Every structure is written in structure tokens, then in C-alpha cells.
Amino acid sequence: MNAIKKNIYYKILAVAVIFIFFALVAPLCAPNDPLHTDFEHVLEKPGENYLLGTDQVGRCVLSRILYGARVSLGMTFSLLGMVFIFGVGIGTVAGMSGKVVDSFITRLIDVILSFPEIVFAIGIVGIIGPGIKNTIFALSIIWWTKYARLTRVLVISIKNSEYLAAARMAGAGTLRCVFKYILPNIVSPLAVQFVLDIGNIMLALAGLSFLGLGVQPPIPEWGNMLNEGRAYLQTAPWLLLYPGLAIFLTVSLFNVLGDMTRDFLDIKNI
Template sequence: MKSMKYKKTTFIIVLSIAILTILFAIIAPIFAPNDPLATDFVRILEEPSDQYPLGTDQVGRCICSRILYGARVSLGMTFLLLVLLFILGVVIGIVAGMANGIVDTIIMRASDIVLSFPGLIFAIAIVGMLGPGMLNTIIALSVVWWTKYARLARVLVMSVKNSEYMDAGKMAGAGRLKLISHYVLPNIISPLIVQFALDIGGMMLTLSGLSFLGLGVQQPTPEWGNMLSEGRAYLQTAPWLLIYPGLAIFIVVAIFNTLGDMVRDILDPKHV
């Protein structure tokens, strides 16, 4: 009993921290001490000070302001992309699971083709062909990541489609859409939510990695990955250009990875 109460308390604390992180990113302009895009060539590579709490970069921009605004970009892109992939993958997976036959075969073979390539390398290749940028990054990762949710949704649908309550729904005259909304989705949504929660940290790292390589969000838009990329050349002379964006990525990813693990423990008690 104490262990369960402790887990619930810990989950509430971590969830609260995650929500506060998101809210903090949304209202970043209130806390940002300076304009994240304003340059001042007189104050290039300044160490942390009262005016610039985390110092300035190679063109005199405020690192603190860029990290705060970068949180909006990093978290915003992460959740936008995951929501799109979640909806797309679940819809495709449900269609495959309910249809069977040629439709199921085509969808699964398409996912097999995508999975035959290393995910990140495939995404890099797609962005390389389309050109760097936020939109092309979203397209590339959508091509790569949809299979995870589609295959999981299909397996879950296959496990419930022949159940007794599905037969009862069919006998009651429920159409296919009603069967999906009233009988399928309520019974498969928990594992899908768990997967969504576990993917937040990984998606954020992937997006930051693509930006670090110059393929994702482009300058001068503040984003943690491209801030790290810019700071590489100043590791010895101005290490704060790397330290603070790196810490931001580490802390936020750790928060959401911890939250994902706790969501899994709550919604998937059979997991060991």
C-alpha cells in the first residue's frame, strides 16, 4: 500500500514538473531577459552577467533568451510531430487490423520496407533530398516513425477483434465505425498512450540531432540542437555555448523519459 501511494505521489510530482516545463516554454517571452534574435557585435562571447545571465554567443545574442525560446521550438515540434504520427499510425493500424486481406498485406509490407532501413539514417536521407528545414524534417520523420504506432495498433486490434464483446456489438447491430469507437479504441488506447509517452524524449533527441547536423530547424530560429552545432567551434573559448543548451536537452529529456516510464507502470501493470 505504501509503495503504491509512493508511486502515485512521485508520478504526480513528475507530471507537474513536465506540465510546468511545457507552460514555461509557452510563456517564454515573459521570462526572456532579451530579444533572442537581437545581435550586438560589441558584446560577442561575453561570459554570464546580470544583463546576459548565461552569456552571449558568437554574434552577441543572449544565450538565456535563446534557450527559453528554443524550448518552445523543441517541445512544440516534438509534440506536434508525435500527435500527427499517433493519429496517422493508429488510423492506419486500425484499418489494417479490421480489414485483413489485401489491405492489411499492403500496409504491413509498406511498413516492412520502411523498417528495413535504419530509422535516423533514412530520415537524414529524406531531409537531404528534400532540403533542410522544419517542414521537411517533419515529413521525413513522419515517413520513418508512423510504422511504430501502426504496427502496435494493428496487433492490439487483432487481439480484440474476435473477443466476446465485439461479437456482442455485432449482434446488437453496431456498424464498423461504432465498433471501432465503442469497442476497439477503449480497449487498445492504454498501450498506445504508453508508447506515446515513452517516445517524447526520443523524438526530442532525434529533432535536436537533425538540427545539430544542420538538417532541422535553421538559424536564426533558436533551437537547442542548432545552438549546440553553433557552439562546437567555441568549446575552449566559450564553453557556455555548449553547456547550457546541452543541459536543457538533458534535463527536459530526463523529465519526459521518467514520466513515460511512470505512465507505463500505471497503464501497463503487467510490464516488468
């Protein structure tokens, strides 16, 4: 990556950090309580009192979008943290184990990945019921497989390397080889996959909420706001415009950041 691209990358990274910061301090930035209803200002157009207007029960759209960013990021990073730890652990076990264990884990991953992600998640949430925890659980069942498969491939490529053979000859045990020689050498491609998945998971969570299977009213969440606002497309288009724009810009930001992180770390196989 040349100097110009690095400069652009740092700027995009700074924008992402600023976005995360404002999402974390949403209660300090929001002009109103996102759950407060004001029936005297129902479906009020964007203006001086409410910069982005109000919804069907008089709630401030701007405040709900700011709080929605907090909810979306919280769910996204909670889900990513779980699937990252579990997936890397399972992938490491598969890569370091013998043929029987490796084959079993590989077949399990292939079976789960054979189902479309959203369809599989919809089926699980439909069985166990909607809600934040159930949505995270449903998507985590699918998403860990990506990290497990990537980790397995990386571990196998390093397991047969000469420097690891030398470490074993020097008396290093399996755990020492994993934590000192293998994991530090595969952290870069895993980090790239982590950043790339931020936007994808946010989009999946918003999609499930839009279908009424994710975050439930009155909790402010972008997909949920789209679901509530679609009935007012002609009379109050801002109820769809601003949450949709928030989803588009945020997902685009993290997708670009992920692509540039891959170039920055010079990762070719993701």
C-alpha cells in the same frame, strides 16, 4: 503502482507541465530578444548582465534556450500529433481488414522499419532540403509505423473477443465497433507510447538540427545552438554546456515520465 510511486509520478508530471507552461510563455520569461545581436558583448561569460552568457554575435543564451524550448516542443507535438492520428488510423484499417490489405500494410511497415530512423531521415532531408517542415515530414514518414504496428496488434486482439462478437450480434456495424468498443480499449497503451516518444522525437529533432539539416539559423533551437557553439568549445564552453544540459534534462524528464506512465496504467507490452 504503490502510493509512494504514485506520489513521485504526480510530482514528475507536475514538473513536465511546468516545463511546457514556461516553454509556451517564453516571450514573457525571456530577458532579451533571442535574435538581437550585441557586438559589444560578444562571447560574454555568464554574469550579471547575461545569466548564461552570450554567443558569437552577442545574443542572450538564456533567451535563446527559452525560445528553443518552445520551438522544440512545438515541433515535437506537431510531429507526434500527425503520426499518432495517421498511424492509429492505418493500424486500425490493417487490424479490421482482410488478409490482403493487412499483409500489404504489414509489409510496408516492415520495409520502412528496416531502415535506421536517423539515417532514413537524413536521406529524406538531404533530398528535399533542410528546414522545420521538411524535418517534421522526414521523421513522420518513419514514426507513424510504430503507432500503426502497435494499433494493429491491439485491434486484432480485441477483434476476436467475445464482447465484440456480442456487439456485432446486437447489430453494431464496423464503425460503431471501432469507435465505441475498440479504440476506447486501446487508448492506454497508445497514450504510453505517445509519452515515451516525446523525449525520443525531441532528441531526433535536435540531432538533425545539430547536423545542419533541421532548424536553420537564426531560429533558436537547442540542436542548432549546439551546432553553432561547437566551434567555441575552448573559448566559450557555455555555448555547448547549457543547450546540451537542456536537451539532457528534458529528454530524461519525458523518458522517466513515460516509464512511470506505463507503470501507472499497468501496461506490460510496450
